Amino acid sequence: MIDKLSSALNFHQEVLNLRQERLQVLAGNIANADTPNFKARDFDFGAELSRVMSQGREQPLALSTTSTLHAAGQAEGFVGVHDLRYRVPDQPSLDGNTVDMDRERAHFADNSVRYQASLTILNAMIQDLRTAMQPE
């Protein structure tokens, strides 16, 4: 019963997680819009989503521990994406930076709207499940 509940919500949970990862990548691009030699990055959302649905989430690189008393450590700056790619610049600049601010902001806005759409759908699904659970 419970695993049915979680599998019903699983898809949108993964969607939200990937949207959030993409938000982070795009925020990184916008933050580095003036950094020399910075290359803008992004990933193919559809491809990553189908990979996550079939193979599970990408795990961060963890510190290997040989005793249960060892403190666990995880790699910082990790992106939960298998295939992070470089953007092909339309107008490369002289300092080697490939961030196109307009493009990044458009993608960012698009990504946030889709994030909110997923939230709305998820909310509706939870509402449906609640309604189904109501005693007559």
Next chain:
Amino acid sequence: MSLFSVFEISSSAMTAQSQRMNVTASNMANADSVSGPDGQPYRAKQVVFETMARNAGDIGGVRVAAVVEDAAPLRLEYQPNHPLADAQGYVSMPNVEPVHEMVNMISASRSYQANIEVMDSSKQLLLRTLTLGEG
């Protein structure tokens, strides 16, 4: 790992951009400072940005790696009556280019705004996520 790291990334960029604005303001203010603490004319300064990501595959914010002095030659002005004039009557003026500084300032403020917007939308998404399942 979460939407919170977007705040970290954007705030690092805002810090870096405001430092760039500070340097620009200092350059503009000292465009005519013929003498500093070391007795030399003021030299224009520039910030060098650097990404905070450790590896090539990681993402991260931005930081100011260094503040460097502009190596351009000082501007010579003919003012024989100036107390700091040399034997030929020339005074070394700072190598600040007001046009460069204005462009730098506009670029910095635009980038600052863009990062604020990123932060603002992330905040809204985060707040909406918190209300998931309510209502």
